[in-house]
Amino acid sequence: MRFFIDTADLDQIKEAHDLGILDGVTTNPSLMAKSGITGAKNIEEHYKRIASIVEGDVSAEVIATDYKGIISEGEYLASLAPNIVVKVPMIKDGIKAISYFSQNGIKTNCTLVFSAGQAILAAKAGATYISPFVGRVDDINWDGIALIEEIAEIYAIQMYETEILAASIRSSRHIVQAAKAGADIATCPLSTIMGLFNHPLTDIGLEKFLADYNKGNS
Numbered sequence: 664m665r666f667f668i669d670t671a672d673l674d675q676i677k678e679a680h681d682l683g684i685l686d687g688v689t690t691n692p693s694l695m696a697k698s699g700i701t702g703a704k705n706i707e708e709h710y711k712r713i714a715s716i717v718e719g720d721v722s723a724e725v726i727a728t729d730y731k732g733i734i735s736e737g738e739y740l741a742s743l744a745p746n747i748v749v750k751v752p753m754i755k756d757g758i759k760a761i762s763y764f765s766q767n768g769i770k771t772n773c774t775l776v777f778s779a780g781q782a783i784l785a786a787k788a789g790a791t792y793i794s795p796f797v798g799r800v801d802d803i804n805w806d807g808i809a810l811i812e813e814i815a816e817i818y819a820i821q822m823y824e825t826e827i828l829a830a831s832i833r834s835s836r837h838i839v840q841a842a843k844a845g846a847d848i849a850t851c852p853l854s855t856i857m858g859l860f861n862h863p864l865t866d867i868g869l870e871k872f873l874a875d876y877n878k879g880n881s
């Protein structure tokens with residue numbers, strides 16, 4: 664499973680990149696606003712900065728919700744950098760636009776996916792990625808990881824090429840569960856990725872190794 668970072672914060676993107684495990688970046692208008700990036704021009708410039716830090720795909724979300732608007736905005740976003748992927752919402756005009764983009768060589772990420780039926784529509788339209796929101800499904804007392812499992816099973820049976828990008832990942836445990844459920848990618852905040860390092864036995868073991876090594880040096 665690959666790792667994307669789900670943020671617009673350049674320091675966090677650089678930190679994850681420097682770890683050598685970063686495969687891409689996802690953002691959305693809420694994450695941009697959280698990093699203080701507002702206004703179309705500033706957001707575009709920020710996408711360019713992000714796309715220059717990482718080699719992998721960077722999702723840039725359209726704001727338009729009508730077919731023509733999504734196409735013109737998506738084509739413009741895709742022209743900003745070669746690794747930009749156009750993020751399109753799971754709506755009727757969005758699916759139509761994803762079909763257009765896929766026929767015209769533009770990569771897409773279908774976002775706000777909450778059901779297996781929506782995942783089938785996005786795959787049929789030729790989406791490069793779909794983003795099921797694990798944490799937000801859990802929020803309404805359904806099972807976000809079960810949704811990933813169901814989509815992964817359908818995509819395998821139907822041999823769809825669309826990749827499952829598990830989003831709205833809220834904990835390090837979610838990352839492990841998403842990997843087990845068949846997600847191709849998990850996009851997560853930096854803190855959630857860093858949480859994977861934690862194990863008390865690692866800390867205790869390292870402390871003992873170093874203490875034993877230093878016995879010969881004192």
Ligand code: G3P
Binds near residue numbers: 689799831832
């Ligand atoms: O990738 C989607 C993500 O940014 C949404 O996360 O925690 O707002 O549900 P959250």
